[in-house]
Amino acid sequence: MSKKLKNFINGEWVESKTDKYEDVYNPATKEVLAQVPISTPEDFEDAVQAAQAAQEKWKKVSVAKRARILFKYQNLLEEHKEELAKLITQENGKSVSEALGEVGRGIENVEFAAGAPTLMMGDSLATIATDVEATNYRYPVGVVGGIAPFNFPMMVPCWMFPMAIALGNSFILKPSEKTPILAARLAELLDEAGLPKGVFSIVNGAHDVVNGILDHPTVKAVSFVGSKPVGEYVYKRGSENLKRVQALTGAKNHSTVLADADLDLATKEVISAAFGSAGERCMACAVVTVEDSVADEFIAKLKEASDNIKMGNGLDEGVFLGPVIRDEAKQRTLGYIEKGIEEGATLVRDGRNEQNEDGYFVGPTIFDGVSQDMTIWKDEIFAPVLSVVRVKNLKEAVEFANQSEFANGACLFTTSALSVRYFRENIDAGMLGINLGVPAPMAFFPFSGWKSSFYGTLHANGKDSVDFYTRKKVVTARYPEPDFS
């Protein structure tokens, strides 16, 4: 019997008032792991009430004490690393080694947030006029809502709640209904670390909970990570309701391989970025532009490397490529492969040949001769499908990539410093990689997508997250010099 999941409200596991549940699958086996409640507006209201009451007390707890809870949480997450990774693999499908990487990135955010005493410091100026000084204090914003995608069940929520709570906010998480199991474990460990009841809540579900976060006047800030259409909706509706919103959305990341690059390194990195996590990464390499003179050699290397990829259940030894998340995602991917052929791209490697009916598998797929009028170039496919484009030089590669509506990450493989500088100055993307395939910045830098990959002003992570989860109060004070006569 699979487990009926509960919501975490006011520090207790409570059954949702809904009668609607969805199955949560292991995408590698189609086994039903749990049932997730599609919670009601009443469930959300209970969470908001508890979060607001908790925040009134939490904001007065010293920042050093709050940080100590995060240090303890960090240790607990380290202790449970393997268990957490296994849970991620079961509900998401990525390999255990990738899941362990994800857990590590999540812990890194907790570690960064534990620096809250320093990060939350304001600034001051002793003399802004004669006998007048100014001090800028930071305060939490109040109750914060977080809406997460399925592809990083641990890392993405960790971009949000550790910093939000370290800074004195309370936080309500709506995990993806496709991957809600890991989130429950994150809450249990927070409880074990000593977080007061109500400071962190989970309300499982879909649209109703999202709309609750966007509409409820008590929720002051919203962090969203997910697809572009939903991110746009979240940004517009949340802003209309006068909230702070940061929405990190879709991507179509381009990598460029120049003739002077180390082609073996480029192959290894591009393969890992294109097919790791089954291409279900906002930093996945979706398109590789390669200089004409090395294109045949590079494509042959890509093909050979992808022929050696082991596909299967991410829990099994040596598996690199797991399934996509659901049958719907698999059918969508097969549709894109059909469309690519129909629109005239050359199929270099056909992942359809390796369908494995145990789960929702699609093998590594590579197209050559992709152009900008093709659907496979325009759309975010979010699957193990890589498009190759042959270009004359770096200038043409940059112009090609800059036509995309998305601008999350971009990578360059070269040994030329001049090319690196040209690329950095001219490419439209918020996160760049030089001779590496997945340029996801560490927790202390912002996760800084551009164009349709991000809506808002302050990004997730880094100092941006401190600004996003705090508001400022500037005190200007006159202290006339005492008369000592």
Ligand code: NAD
């Ligand atoms: P999604 O947009 O379908 O879902 C994200 C969240 O929004 C989920 O919690 C879901 O329940 C909710 N949601 C979905 N449809 C909704 C609707 N109509 N109304 C209200 N809420 C809705 O995204 P996903 O499929 O879970 O995740 C994949 C997407 O996330 C990809 O586009 C990927 O690029 C993006 N992503 C972006 C980043 C980034 O940093 N830019 C990071 C990870 C994932």
